[in-house]
Amino acid sequence: MEIKTWHNAAFAWTGFLAVASFAVFVVIAMNTDPSWVFGEDVFSSLRNHANDTTRYFDAGCAVGGLLLTVFGIGNILYHRNQDQAIGGGLVAVAGIALALVVLTPTGATPEDLCYYFGHMFALLMLMSLAAFAIGNWVAGHKVFAGVSLILFASGIAAIMTFDLAKAETYGLFIGSIWVVLESIRMMIEKTEIGRVAHTFDEVRQ
Amino acid sequence: MKAPRSAAAGVVLGLLGGILSFAFMAFLFEAGTDAVSEVGSYMLLAVLFFAIAGAFTANSQWSWDMLLFMSFLTATISVVFLVVEAVDLYAGVIALVMVASIIAVLLSPSSRIWLDRPRI
Incomplete structure (x- = not known):
């Protein structure tokens, strides 16, 4: 298949928009629930209300998750090596897992599907961090690979040491930083791929 | 080939990072059951910083790629x-600043030419 027009930058913008939309909706949800304490209460407890808090949080998960899926698909389409493609696939599935949180019943307990999808999202994002760390290193984007390595290791350390609420907060923070950095990397890569290769097969080589 | 100034800066930053790690270990030492892990953490950081400093010298064997990887590994650690609060907050932040400076030095073209020079 021959790529005639390069849309790296367009797909990269979906990464920025995913982070921005999720952050905006979650901040609005936090502000509508004064009893919710940042870093002490788990994010899923924002869904335990019948008022607008649940609606805003669900909107953040749905919009952020779907945009993250599009961003992951962009990474699959415009990869420099197989590791980046695998990482893109994992990000896409993680986005779907985040969006599926909306479909779970409110008032979730740790045994419910809401937690399952939340943990699945975190696990898949961590796995994609590892895949992108290798893929970016091989593709020559050493700094982006190094930052992915740092965020991956600190995420694992946070899961092992922090309680759930703190680990969630830290994970969303480093995840947001990473998606923004990967979006920047994707924008930078546009001209490089366009110059050296014109087909998917050439990109794979 | 004459060593560039960036290589000298890398050596100085690496040595400084190692010495500061040792200093923090000495000043913050408290005898107890946690002392072994705490001392081990500072010593690991010191060893990595000294290794990075050595890699900038004339007789080193590491390529630019390898040194960049080791720098990122130090930052990760x-x-x-x-x-995990294995080191003091200030010690960790100072170590991060030092290693970020080393990475900045490494990204200069002269460092890359120096480290990827043909060796006998």
């Missing part, structure tokens, strides 16, 4: 130690 610093962040992990900060997250």
Whole structure:
């Protein structure tokens, strides 16, 4: 298949928009629930209300998750090596897992599907961090690979040491930083791929 | 080939990072059951910093790629130690600043030419 027009930058913008939309909706949800304490209460407890808090949080998960899926698909389409493609696939599935949180019943307990999808999202994002760390290193984007390595290791350390609420907060923070950095990397890569290769097969080589 | 100034800066930053790690270990030492892990954390950071300093010298064997990887590894270990509170907050932040400076030095073209020079 021959790529005639390069849309790296367009797909990269979906990464920025995913982070921005999720952050905006979650901040609005936090502000509508004064009893919710940042870093002490788990994010899923924002869904335990019948008022607008649940609606805003669900909107953040749905919009952020779907945009993250599009961003992951962009990474699959415009990869420099197989590791980046695998990482893109994992990000896409993680986005779907985040969006599926909306479909779970409110008032979730740790045994419910809401937690399952939340943990699945975190696990898949961590796995994609590892895949992108290798893929970016091989593709020559050493700094982006190094930052992915740092965020991956600190995420694992946070899961092992922090309680759930703190680990969630830290994970969303480093995840947001990473998606923004990967979006920047994707924008930078546009001209490089366009110059050296014109087909998917050439990109794979 | 004459060593560039960036290589000298890398050596100085690496040595400084190692010495500061040792200094923090000495000043913050408290005898107890946690002392072994705490001392081990500072010593690991010191060893990595000294290794990075040595890699900038004329007789080193590491390529630019390898040194960049080791620098990122040091940064990763610093962040992990900060997250699990294995080192003091100020010691961890200073280690991170030092290693970020080393990475900045490494990204200069003269460092890359120096480290990827043909060796006998």
